[in-house]
Amino acid sequence: MPRTLPWMAAALTLIGVPAGLALTGGNVQGVMTATLAFWLAMLMLLVGRWPLSVLIVSVLTVIAWRTSGLIGSGWAWPATAAFAALALAGRLRTAVVAGALTLTYGLVWDGVVEQKSSDWVLGHIGGEALWLAAVLAATVAYRNTRRWQEEVAARLQQSLHEQELDALRRRAEERVGIARDLHDVVSHTLAVVGVHLNVALDSFDDEPEEARGALRLAQDVRGRAMTDLKSLVDVLREGNRIEPPAAGLEGLTGLAEQVRAAGVEVAVTELGERSEVPAPVATAVYRVVQESLTNTVRHAGATRVTVALRYTAANVVVEIADNGGGDGAGAPGHGIMGMRERVAALGGELATGPDPRGGFTVRAMIPIAA
Structure with missing residues (x-):
């Protein structure tokens, strides 16, 4: 329950009870009406913690005021905020049962004890029943709407979280892929170039032609590696991940020739x-x-x-x-x-x-x- 709701309920009760008693002719004594409104409003400040207890105390207070003749109308509606709070807490059935028992007590009191006319009793009790039903229906509709909004927000949050995790996973895969591609290009190139340089170094004095051939092969391999690295760097600058150029099965012959050399x-x-x-x-x-x-x-x-x-x-x-x-x-x-x-x-x-x-x-x- 939102924190501001008990304060709103207290304010509405403090204003609504005196206004409702005045409109229905139940304001027998102004001081008692104000006292009842203040007491019910104070109870509303506790409704977030103990909604059922607040409803029971509110209903019993209204019944006590009414049977004592301190107010002249109302059995359930002065505790409207308490009924709504209980329904908002997800205990609609309890609120309905409590309302039915309260109105039944009022029906017996007005009809049997006070011996008022059936039209008067049915008019007042029926009016309260309709009022209570409308309030509970509106409360349930509000609660369902809030729950639907929260579920939508939760699904959206979950979707965003999954998107973030997916983005992190993709970035991790990109880093692994880039590291793998760099290793494939650089490691192979350095190995082959290193072998050719060793051949050139060993034959530099005795067989200069062989040394020059080895250096030319090393230069060719280095050139192909530079092309591959340039392609990879271009991809990284553009922000689009593509597999760096690989010769595929057709390139196996070239690999074999490099190793033979x-x-x-x-x-x-x-x-x-x-x-x-x-x-x-x-x-x-x-x-x-x-x-x-x-x-x-x-x-x-x-x-x-x-x-x-x-x-x-x-x-x-x-x-x-x-x-x-x-x-x-x-x-x-x-x-x-x-x-x-x-x-x-x-x-x-x-x-x-x-x-x-x-x-x-x-x-x-x-x-x-x-």
Whole structure:
């Protein structure tokens, strides 16, 4: 119940009781009328805490005043505010029962004890019954309206909260995606460029032509990486998240050539029809192969790596296996995590670990339906 409601009820009672008794001819003694109005108004200040108790005390007070002849009319209506407060508190049935008992008592008192005419009794008691019914109906309508408004406000607040949570989730996903893309581009580029620079450094004096070739390859790789990074930065500046350029399945040949140029033998085999693979799955496969080859160059110390892809109607399976020291993942980092996130986002599975026969193996299965 709003805090201002008891004060409003008290003010209306303080004014309404004397006015109602004057209009109905029940103002027998002015001092008693004012005293009754003041007492009922003071009770209204407690209605927010004890609505039923306030109603009982108010009704008993009115009955006592009336049967004592201190007022000449009214059984239930002087306690109108108390009835309305009880209904507003959600106890409509109790208010109706209390009103019915009060009016029944008044009917018996006026008809039997006072022996007033039936027309007078029915007119006054019927009028009070209609008044009380109208007040309770209006109170229930007000209460239902307030509850509906509160429910609408709560749903709106919940919707806004869910939107905020969704925005936070999206921002978190964006940050993870950006970190993953930066890692894919930068890590692969640095690994390949580092190998070419080592080759150039080792052959600079004895084989200058080989050193110049290695430097040219390093420059080409660096140029492609700069293009990818520029695209990613442009996307961030525009505020629209797009997957940075990845060559997809067509780019696997280029990846293999880069790794071959770094001195590692690469064999790529494909089984099935790659044209049926959707773009998101193709991009994920490309990134898995890219990260795996990067780890092979940087950490495995391998001389040979195989990339096997199998396309079926249900999924794509890619397996990258090297003959290195069995630690193709290198030190714990973001590479394996990024691959796992990409594959999981498409409903797939990723398995990594040393091969019992030697080397390190990465195997991913991505459903095409996803």
